[in-house]
Amino acid sequence: MKKLTFSWLAEDLKNSDEWIFRVDEKLASLTRDFVKDQFHLEKPLFEYSKKDFQVEPVLELIRSAVDQAMLGTGIALVKGLPREGLTELEFQKMIWSISLHFGVPRPQGKSTQYLSEVSNQGTQYRAPNGRGYSSNAKLDFHADSCDLALLACYNQAKSGGESLVSSSHSAWEILKKERSDLAEIASQPFTFSRNQEEASGEAPFYSQPLFDFSEEEKLFGKWNRNRVRTAQEIPEVKPLSDQQIECMDHLDQLLHRPDLTYRMSLEPGDLQLINNHSVLHSRTGFEDFDEQERRRLLYRIWLATPGSPQLPESWGPSFGSIESGCVRGGIRGKQYDSDCYEFEKSQAEAVGMMMPEEFLENPESPR
Numbered sequence: 001m002k003k004l005t006f007s008w009l010a011e012d013l014k015n016s017d018e019w020i021f022r023v024d025e026k027l028a029s030l031t032r033d034f035v036k037d038q039f040h041l042e043k044p045l046f047e048y049s050k051k052d053f054q055v056e057p058v059l060e061l062i063r064s065a066v067d068q069a070m071l072g073t074g075i076a077l078v079k080g081l082p083r084e085g086l087t088e089l090e091f092q093k094m095i096w097s098i099s100l101h102f103g104v105p106r107p108q109g110k111s112t113q114y115l116s117e118v119s120n121q122g123t124q125y126r127a128p129n130g131r132g133y134s135s136n137a138k139l140d141f142h143a144d145s146c147d148l149a150l151l152a153c154y155n156q157a158k159s160g161g162e163s164l165v166s167s168s169h170s171a172w173e174i175l176k177k178e179r180s181d182l183a184e185i186a187s188q189p190f191t192f193s194r195n196q197e198e199a200s201g202e203a204p205f206y207s208q209p210l211f212d213f214s215e216e217e218k219l220f221g222k223w224n225r226n227r228v229r230t231a232q233e234i235p236e237v238k239p240l241s242d243q244q245i246e247c248m249d250h251l252d253q254l255l256h257r258p259d260l261t262y263r264m265s266l267e268p269g270d271l272q273l274i275n276n277h278s279v280l281h282s283r284t285g286f287e288d289f290d291e292q293e294r295r296r297l298l299y300r301i302w303l304a305t306p307g308s309p310q311l312p313e314s315w316g317p318s319f320g321s322i323e324s325g326c327v328r329g330g331i332r333g334k335q336y337d338s339d340c341y342e343f344e345k346s347q348a349e350a351v352g353m354m355m356p357e358e359f360l361e362n363p364e365s366p367r
Contacts, residue, residue, distance in 0.1 A: 199332035
């Protein structure tokens with residue numbers, strides 16, 4: 001069986017298990033006992049550190065999954081982390097403390113949250129300030145604003161809520177082959193809205209291509225139709241051209257092709273890892289259980305990772321820095337303060353990462 005690369009099709013994932021990592025029952029039990037015995041749940045997130053989770057066999061397994069996501073297929077799945085016997089808070093703090101071994105968490109929205117509860121909170125996804133993670137809507141294919149996204153499942157929905165992933169590398173190759181004219185359009189800047197979550201000093205929108213190459217000639221993909229759409233409601237943003245609209249429509253159609261889209265249902269105890277530079281992801285709409293304690297619930301963490309690649313120059317406006325191994329990405333939002341800065345600085349030192357020079361000179365800068 002051939003080794004998978006960033007350019008995969010759905011059938012490749014279906015026929016391979018090199019991107020799936022399993023925690024056996026004995027190790028899951030050991031991990032559950034560790035969390036129960038060692039965790040202090042009253043501690044705020046920023047007071048946790050790498051030393052709070054020290055179950056090395058689990059860390060070794062997840063380390064392999066991180067490598068697979070960042071260097072192999074762009075997607076990895078860890079199955080069997082303990083869920084039964086852990087409360088929502090215990091599970092949340094377990095995932096958070098594990099993540100601190102693998103990078104610097106990034107803020108994710110207007111409230112500058114570093115860990116997002118992915119559940120139906122009544123958000124209107126198509127609103128100018130809408131976000132998908134807090135709605136139950138069907139989502140467009142998109143990339144998150146980070147190097148690596150972690151998504152851990154505590155509860156499944158009553159129905160729906162399937163995770164969909166497509167390789168942006170394969171999409172680019174198909175687009176070039178079938179519609180070279182649209183590939184040229186996709187290589188030019190599109191304008192994305194910040195959906196009213198911009199920090200002080202940030203513009204409410206930014207522009208970048210959907211596909212671009214770094215100085216090392218590595219391909220990077222970016223897409224989020226919802227944010228291109230909401231950008232059109234900002235007076236300063238130039239209207240989309242007919243060619244851009246055709247490109248958007250064709251790309252969406254391409255990403256949903258059965259041969260390119262892999263579908264998975266995340267189960268309780270699953271941890272999904274997505275490299276946002278090579279994989280675009282989506283989700284089907286879902287229906288919740290009536291009981292609050294059974295509602296669909298996942299926890300999401302965005303990471304800047306020590307082994308991250310250099311980005312294309314055009315990625316600068318959205319990521320803040322394009323340098324390899326640098327703390328970058330995220331949505332700083334409205335509540336970023338000195339505590340956030342000190343946490344990021346301390347965590348960067350713990351995992352051997354750099355803070356951007358311009359940020360060290362002025363912590364109040366947008367990134």
